[in-house]
Amino acid sequence: MAIPTGEQSVELLQAQAKFWNHKINVIYIASFKCVTELGIPDIIHKHGKPMTLQQLADALSISKAKVHGSSSRKKFPRMTQIWGIGLHQLLVSSSKTRQPIEHVIEGLEGSKNLTYIKGNMFESIPQADAIMLKWILHDWSDEKCVKILKKCKEAIPSKENGGKVIIIDMIIRNNKEDHQHTETQLFSDLLMMVLFNGKERSEKEWEKLFFDAGYRGYKIAYELGLRSLVKLYTTTKVGFYCMKRAFMACR
Structure with missing residues (x-):
């Protein structure tokens, strides 16, 4: 099979990105489920204004070790594991x-x-x-x-x-x-x-x-x-x- 080049490569990468989006889109649904079960909408409404991730974590009594975030994006507190997959590690040198x-x-x-x-x-x-x-x-x-x-x-x-x-x-x-x-x-x-x-x-x-x-x-x-x-x-x-x-x- 010939290696795709030029426009074919771009199209394949775009298709791959769309496939991955559909594949892991369940995260979107799971996030809303977690938000609802934790009562986050009610907490933010009661606060009366936008909350930082740390303020939300404090209101939820969640350990700081389970809170992830950065200046560029915010995340929900870490929940229990949804599913597991095998983890493999591969290192390649010039001698393969x-x-x-x-x-x-x-x-x-x-x-x-x-x-x-x-x-x-x-x-x-x-x-x-x-x-x-x-x-x-x-x-x-x-x-x-x-x-x-x-x-x-x-x-x-x-x-x-x-x-x-x-x-x-x-x-x-x-x-x-x-x-x-x-x-x-x-x-x-x-x-x-x-x-x-x-x-x-x-x-x-x-x-x-x-x-x-x-x-x-x-x-x-x-x-x-x-x-x-x-x-x-x-x-x-x-x-x-x-x-x-x-x-x-x-x-």
């Missing part, structure tokens, strides 16, 4: 080494250019020229993400020697003109909060993670539909920098 959780690779055999390694990404990551984290970091808290990124940093050479970390994940509002696009990202944000205590992040939130983990620069390619591609570097000739690319892949 994979490091998933142990039971995932049970009984699997590698090949000439593919090696499976048991491991824990919070403890160590195999040395590699490049490490890919696809749909990984949005499952984890900021603290855990920084730990993962630090382990990646230890495993790659400097930028001058070809070292890089590649991240494929959502960046909230990477397409501000498409309402459904942003809505789907926010649905996913709520889903990550409920299932894993994770979250989708804005560019500023991602940048803080990169800085806290000790990286010196990054490049972003936004043209992956709901997702974006980010390349991290450990060293540069200048200070911390960001370069946004207006094409599919960062070179």
Whole structure:
């Protein structure tokens, strides 16, 4: 099957975004159900004016540890888990080494250019020229993400020697003109909060993670539909920098 290019790629990404929107739209219904059961409309009406997330949490007597929010978006307090899915972790190097959780690779055999390694990404990551984290970091808290990124940093050479970390994940509002696009990202944000205590992040939130983990620069390619591609570097000739690319892949 030929690899789609140009307009075909754009159409496929748009279709994928619509599919995901319908797939996780149940979050919209579940949120209203939670709001009603918690009596939030009555609380806000009694308050007599708009409430901050923290004021609402205080009125509901909910632990601060279960309240998520930022200056760019607000969320409902975390509810009980609705459903669970399997979590897998995949790291890829130039030699195509994979490091998933142990039971995932049970009984699997590698090949000439593919090696499976048991491991824990919070403890160590195999040395590699490049490490890919696809749909990984949005499952984890900021603290855990920084730990993962630090382990990646230890495993790659400097930028001058070809070292890089590649991240494929959502960046909230990477397409501000498409309402459904942003809505789907926010649905996913709520889903990550409920299932894993994770979250989708804005560019500023991602940048803080990169800085806290000790990286010196990054490049972003936004043209992956709901997702974006980010390349991290450990060293540069200048200070911390960001370069946004207006094409599919960062070179």
